[in-house]
Amino acid sequence: MAKYILKRIGLAVATLLLIIFVLFVLVRIMPGNPFPSERMSAEQIANKRAEMGLDDPILVQFGRYMVNLAHGDFGKGTSLYYGAPITTVLTTCIFNSFRIGGLAILMGTTVGLILGITAALNKGHFLDHFCTVFSILGVCVPGYVFLIFLQYFFSYKMSVFPYFFDASRFLYSSILPALSLSLFTMSTVARFTRNEMVEVMDSDYVHLAESKGMYGSKLVTRHILRNALIPIVTVLAPLVVDLLTGALVIEKIYGINGIGKLMVDAIAGEGVDYNYVLALGILYSALYIGIMLVVDLLYGVLDPRIRVSAKEGDA
């Protein structure tokens, strides 16, 4: 098993390196100017390019970038946050996004699972229909529309929660954005849990368990949920990445200084900030690859059939 994990980690690193290279080249060959060009003269731009080494051959630039990256240095912004190291800015943004995203994942999966299980156990009855309607709404209504709706009621009408994000009152001001962010995950998890459980509940092995006298919560946790979870983990993984990397619009609306907002600023600011785009691209990819790795390993824990084939792959 250890060998299998090492192999997977090695593959993950290789994938990430390839992605960094492609991103690096793409950013440089795309049209657009890395500097706030409207405020700079041609001479200033030329100076700046020379200073940042942008006129060197692309492979030389890449080599230099990788050496810095190996030291944990993403460089400095070309147009954004003049002069501040990207690492510092990124840390603040990641902190905000991850905490709100984490809260959203927590709410989304727990509420989603509860809704899905309730629906499956009451298949065909009122609660099932209620959960279905809820999850269709949740998938259809964009999170930011829901956020505006929440702001209207809870901030404007009832003054329970603040209008905007406030880092000094973190938890209090994260509830509304986290809730709206979690809506999609919640609905997706609820729908999948319900469908998977209904399918598993009709399987021969659950009937066998029932015919030996299993019922109630023991039947659900030991036989039904365990088997239903395997496909749920698959849909959950990419959702988790989406939530962690922040929501572009929700962060903008709620004034959250997160990575979603940073991405928008880096691309749609006065210039396309090469280094920020690159740093964020690397972060997104690393997260995605990391979570997929965790999911693959989790499969092995949940499903013995996969565990064994992984062992065989070892030998």
Place this chain on the structure above:
Amino acid sequence: MAEMNEKAILQFQDLDISFRTNAGTVHAIRGVNLDLQRGETVAIVGESGSGKSVTVKACVGLLDANATVNSGKILYRYTDEKGAQQVVDLLTLPKRELRRTINGSKIAMVFQDPMTSLDPTMTIGKQIMEGILIHKKADKAAARARALELLELVGITDAERRMKAYPHQLSGGMRQRVVIAIALASDPEILICDEPTTALDVTIQARILELIKDVQKRLGISVIYITHDLGVVAKVADYVNVMYAGKIIEVGNVNEIFYEPKHPYTWGLLAAMPDLETDDDRLASIPGSPPNLLHEPVGDAFAARNAFALKIDEKAEPPMFKISDTHYAATWLLHPDAPKVEMPTELVARLERARKEAEKYL
């Protein structure tokens, strides 16, 4: 409690079940009567869709959610802790109560396909122990010992190691042995086998049948066997119920059904069995297909496929006519006023051959 046959341990009385479907109501079980006595094996045979499985699923509380029991009873006789005889209608027990007191500990079931009937995420040891732990006041160690004993009883060698195996690591025949071990875990009095050998290859089939027979003899339990394979019936059953379109149309002991069948449908079933000595190269079959029970059949449900159908078959449903104390059949041909109709000569010759063949082994 309700009237129950003195000797029976399980008795189906006028069971009537229908299913709500998008196309309408399907009247799948139309008055089934069946007795099971202690220690004996009763087989239910019939085509796919004749209602065999639904009948037994009703008594273990595994009917689909869209099923409705319109009428009838499934009476079960047991001895309570004080040693008194009790009779309970399984259809009136709440699900939870049924699972707690009946499923596994009194009536256990073996399913058709061993490839799908074991939980893929749980070791087989745990799956066997689970049943013991819910019904018996046993600790883990005792349950484990009992599980090992059961695995050996069903003929699994190297039981200690197999306990830790997951279902996918075992072959189909082994899995069916495990399913049987699970069914036997809490000492049930009745074992229901729903086509237990259909999904297995022929050599394994024979061994599983031997195993069930052996277990039955050793433990003295009663068995209900569902199958469409008359060869299996001949090997295992004491009594045979032939089912057609949600009704039992002929019942008798195994000799009566195999050597003196009275219902044209039973004739058809017997004639359709492959046989090496028949002159005809083609496999005999019953023409047509079973009626669609979305529409209530008028008269005898088998009439349309019956070469010996009488006019009355299209108007009235035949009652059960008594042939002997154990042999009954629902066909108008047995009515005193009916014209004399004999079994097709081909079948007579064939049954005669079978009887001679069987005598060699006696």
